[in-house]
Amino acid sequence: xxxxxxxxxxxxxxxxxxELFAEGNRGCQGCGEALAIRQILKAAGPDTxxxxxxxxxxxxxxxxxxxxxxxxxIHVAFENAAAVASGVEAAIKILKKRGRYHxxxxxxxxxxxxxxxxxxxxxxxxxxxERRHDFTYICTDxxxxxxxxxxxxxxxxxxxxxxxxxxxxxxxGQTTPKxxxxxxxxxxxxxxxxxxxxxxxxxxxxxxxxxFNTEGPSYLHVLSPCPTGWRHESxxxxxxxxxxxxxxxxxxxxxxxxxxxxxxxxxxxxxxxxYLKHQGRFRHLGPDEIEEIQRIVDEKYxxxxxxxxxxxxxxx
Amino acid sequence: MGIRTxxxxxxxxxxxxxxxxxxxxxxxxxxxQTHIVEELARMVADxxxxxxxxxxxxxxxxxxxxxxxxxxxxxSFTATAAQGLALxxxxxxxxxxxxxxxxxxxxxRAMSAPLSIWGDHSDIMAERDSGWIQLFAETGQDAFDxxxxxxxxxxxxxxxxxxxxxxxxxxxxxxxxxxxxESQEDVDRFLPxxxxxxxxxPDKPISIGPVGFPEIYTEIKKQQxxxxxxxxxxxxxxWNEFRDMFGREYHPVESYRTEDAEILIHIxxxxxxxxxxxxxxxxxxxxKVGLIRTRLWRPYPFEDMKKAVAGVKAVAAxxxxxxxxxxxxxxxxxxxxxxxxxxxxxxxxxxxxxxxxRDITIEDFFTIVKETKKMLEEGGGGEEYRMIGxxx
Amino acid sequence: MTEKKPGWxxxxxxxxxSKPGSCTYHNTGDWKTMRPVRDDSKxxxxxxxxxxxxxxxxxxxxxxxxxxxLYHCKGCGICAHECKKSAIRMIPEEH
Ligand SMILES: Cc1ncc(C[n+]2csc(CCOP(=O)(O)OP(=O)(O)O)c2C)c(N)n1
Ligand code: SF4
Ligand SMILES: [Mg+2]
Numbered sequence: 001x002x003x004x005x006x007x008x009x010x011x012x013x014x015x016x017x018x019e020l021f022a023e024g025n026r027g028c029q030g031c032g033e034a035l036a037i038r039q040i041l042k043a044a045g046p047d048t049x050x051x052x053x054x055x056x057x058x059x060x061x062x063x064x065x066x067x068x069x070x071x072x073x074i075h076v077a078f079e080n081a082a083a084v085a086s087g088v089e090a091a092i093k094i095l096k097k098r099g100r101y102h103x104x105x106x107x108x109x110x111x112x113x114x115x116x117x118x119x120x121x122x123x124x125x126x127x128x129x130e131r132r133h134d135f136t137y138i139c140t141d142x143x144x145x146x147x148x149x150x151x152x153x154x155x156x157x158x159x160x161x162x163x164x165x166x167x168x169x170x171x172x173g174q175t176t177p178k179x180x181x182x183x184x185x186x187x188x189x190x191x192x193x194x195x196x197x198x199x200x201x202x203x204x205x206x207x208x209x210x211x212f213n214t215e216g217p218s219y220l221h222v223l224s225p226c227p228t229g230w231r232h233e234s235x236x237x238x239x240x241x242x243x244x245x246x247x248x249x250x251x252x253x254x255x256x257x258x259x260x261x262x263x264x265x266x267x268x269x270x271x272x273x274x275y276l277k278h279q280g281r282f283r284h285l286g287p288d289e290i291e292e293i294q295r296i297v298d299e300k301y302x303x304x305x306x307x308x309x310x311x312x313x314x315x316x
Numbered sequence: 317m318g319i320r321t322x323x324x325x326x327x328x329x330x331x332x333x334x335x336x337x338x339x340x341x342x343x344x345x346x347x348x349q350t351h352i353v354e355e356l357a358r359m360v361a362d363x364x365x366x367x368x369x370x371x372x373x374x375x376x377x378x379x380x381x382x383x384x385x386x387x388x389x390x391x392s393f394t395a396t397a398a399q400g401l402a403l404x405x406x407x408x409x410x411x412x413x414x415x416x417x418x419x420x421x422x423x424x425r426a427m428s429a430p431l432s433i434w435g436d437h438s439d440i441m442a443e444r445d446s447g448w449i450q451l452f453a454e455t456g457q458d459a460f461d462x463x464x465x466x467x468x469x470x471x472x473x474x475x476x477x478x479x480x481x482x483x484x485x486x487x488x489x490x491x492x493x494x495x496x497x498e499s500q501e502d503v504d505r506f507l508p509x510x511x512x513x514x515x516x517x518p519d520k521p522i523s524i525g526p527v528g529f530p531e532i533y534t535e536i537k538k539q540q541x542x543x544x545x546x547x548x549x550x551x552x553x554x555w556n557e558f559r560d561m562f563g564r565e566y567h568p569v570e571s572y573r574t575e576d577a578e579i580l581i582h583i584x585x586x587x588x589x590x591x592x593x594x595x596x597x598x599x600x601x602x603x604k605v606g607l608i609r610t611r612l613w614r615p616y617p618f619e620d621m622k623k624a625v626a627g628v629k630a631v632a633a634x635x636x637x638x639x640x641x642x643x644x645x646x647x648x649x650x651x652x653x654x655x656x657x658x659x660x661x662x663x664x665x666x667x668x669x670x671x672x673x674r675d676i677t678i679e680d681f682f683t684i685v686k687e688t689k690k691m692l693e694e695g696g697g698g699e700e701y702r703m704i705g706x707x708x
Numbered sequence: 709m710t711e712k713k714p715g716w717x718x719x720x721x722x723x724x725x726s727k728p729g730s731c732t733y734h735n736t737g738d739w740k741t742m743r744p745v746r747d748d749s750k751x752x753x754x755x756x757x758x759x760x761x762x763x764x765x766x767x768x769x770x771x772x773x774x775x776x777x778l779y780h781c782k783g784c785g786i787c788a789h790e791c792k793k794s795a796i797r798m799i800p801e802e803h
Binding site: 047051063064067070072073079080084088090098104126128131 | 339340342366367368370371372373374376377378380381382383384385386387388389390392406407410414509516517518519520521522523524525526527528529532
Binding site: 013015017019021022023024025026027029030031032034035038039061062063064065066067068069070071198199201234235236237238239 | 723725727728729730731732733734735736739740755759760761762763764765767768777780782783784785786788789790798
């Protein structure tokens with residue numbers, strides 16, 4: 001499926017040239033989150049309202065009087081993007097009914113980092129999913145609190161060194177495995193959940209389009225490499241995202257109406273070492289820890305494959 | 317024409333919200349506010365009110381959803397109390413900072429711990445500086461009227477600020493009172509549909525809630541404060557209009573038997589009813605005692621307050637809230653500082669009473685007046701404040 | 709002469725920004741130390757560089773080649789690294 005790499009027949013002409021996340025934003029060189037949002041908004045189009053959580057995206061996109069947004073945008077706080085989106089969605093529904101808003105379909109996006117999603121915003125997210133608001137929640141996952149200076153989150157992977165899970169004589173860095181946020185989202189039995197990464201733009205654009213066209217809540221979990229926090233060279237952002245997929249560290253899948261589908265099944269996955277080696281946050285790891293990471297990744301990957309197989313069997 | 321009826325005050329507030337044609341209601345249950353949102357939920361379920369009711373998973377999300385809804389252009393309402401209000405704290409500053417006209421009813425309740433579901437003002441006092449317009453109701457009619465007025469005030473484009481209507485938990489929220497429920501037609505005439513000043517609209521994409529560097533933050537806060545201070549004029553204007561339409565008067569500071577009074581009791585909320593009886597009884601005994609009640613707590617009505625206390629010897633300022641380690645009651649402190657630079661000022665005695673649902677009785681008011689007189693005779697010194705009815 | 713800074717009355721309500729994409733005036737191009745240059749003979753106009761640029765700093769020119777917007781390009785080097793035809797090179801920026 002990483003067609004983009006394999007087929008030169010990639011057709012940018014099919015993708016909107018409109019840049020709804022503007023050039024001139026203050027993202028770091030090679031920022032994966034900025035890239036993810038730029039791509040997602042191409043799928044969303046101008047009839048979109050974005051409700052941002054506090055975090056890198058919000059900071060880099062809105063230092064007054066500069067905004068990167070060319071769609072209506074609101075930032076309220078760190079932990080409540082989903083609740084704000086709930087209010088926006090409810091308001092637009094009733095205003096439409098009363099003839100006080102455009103009758104067009106409006107995509108409502110709640111946008112947060114991994115911290116704003118898996119940690120402090122989890123409750124608001126869960127509430128909004130359970131209430132079945134018609135919106136898309138997008139988590140740009142750079143695996144730590146980057147905006148405040150690379151502190152760990154529950155989405156920080158095992159073995160990564162951050163400023164609050166520093167590797168040291170007595171520590172390998174983060175000692176717990178990454179919280180499985182997409183599965184938590186899926187456990188709400190919402191109609192659409194997908195993992196994606198801007199290294200696979202066509203896959204991401206297709207999934208974003210599906211999410212926006214879903215009636216009811218949808219969830220996109222977007223792996224967003226961060227050169228600053230992961231300590232990799234800025235030109236490697238897309239490469240590292242691809243390696244995350246090719247090693248099975250970040251499998252690409254969709255869960256549609258409860259059925260899981262792997263979007264790309266690697267015949268032979270690359271060893272996780274290939275992924276880890278470019279990143280300063282893993283540089284301290286020895287062979288034992290790398291082996292442990294490989295074990296975690298293998299187990300999760302196999303479990304996903306089995307689940308996909310099982311879900312497929314239900315279709316017959 | 318309205319109808320005169322007896323109604324639980326919480327239900328009357330829900331009626332007011334319905335008559336105001338609220339569009340989005342997001343709320344979470346907490347005693348003693350729950351009847352308001354239960355009734356609103358029922359109205360929506362029965363098709364009496366065509367609104368979106370979001371049964372959120374927390375008060376933090378209730379206020380967040382109201383903020384989102386108001387930003388999208390919908391008239392939004394919530395209600396809460398105590399722990400719920402405290403959980404909203406962060407969002408209250410954002411609602412006002414974003415200049416969104418959310419309306420909220422607070423059934424005032426004591427803050428934990430120990431857990432208390434009963435009334436006092438410690439919940440709202442913790443939000444004193446959150447930038448909301450803050451009103452206090454004494455009666456069921458007040459609660460009904462103020463709720464409708466709140467939307468009008470909040471949404472006035474010269475104001476664009478959120479408004480909170482305080483009603484005392486249980487002693488007001490849960491009592492049945494006689495009141496006039498106005499007709500939909502009249503309320504519609506008084507309260508036109510919401511025309512948002514700030515709105516999320518794909519045809520005119522704006523960015524709400526940007527990062528404000530030190531370069532601009534002070535200016536934006538100045539702007540917000542001026543709007544709050546100047547809302548005073550708009551509030552009076554709207555109250556006058558309300559009086560002309562419905563015949564009921566509202567004032568920032570309300571006075572009872574203050575002419576020739578030497579001692580004034582100051583209080584906010586429903587306890588004023590008891591205070592009134594105490595004043596009547598004291599007056600019968602020939603004591604020159606009157607009552608003033610703060611209706612508008614933010615913006616603080618400095619001039620009205622100065623006028624209300626002009627010429628009196630003492631004010632017995634009663635708070636249903638204790639500012640730990642400070643001057644006692646926040647309303648008393650405010651009154652004292654409002655008077656500080658005046659040449660002629662009354663002696664102000666602070667009292668804390670009615671914490672956590674403890675009744676404030678007529679006798680308590682007698683004690684308050686007696687102690688104030690005593691302190692006055694002793695030259696106006698003594699403790700900063702006294703707690704009434706506390707057992708040794 | 710120093711510019712007079714705006715007073716509080718001159719700011720929009722709640723500091724709302726009503727000019728969409730106003731950051732486009734921000735010259736992020738001066739962050740870069742390296743800049744991309746394209747070899748037309750190698751480029752097959754696939755556009756991958758365009759879609760994986762975090763800064764929307766490439767745009768399709770009339771002849772179908774993707775041009776670099778040097779005013780915004782931060783010089784991250786993703787385009788050069790990702791180009792399958794090795795048609796983009798990063799060269800030191802002259803300031
Ligand atoms: C209630 C609250 N707690 C803490 C913060 C400080 N804070 C702002 S953003 C942030 C981290 C954001 O991390 P994440 O959601 O992963 O987004 P990223 O910056 O990594 O994109 C923190 C801790 C805050 N703004 N509000
Ligand atoms: S710290 Fe990371 S996520 Fe934040 S702007 Fe920089 S590259 Fe992007
Ligand atoms: Mg993060």
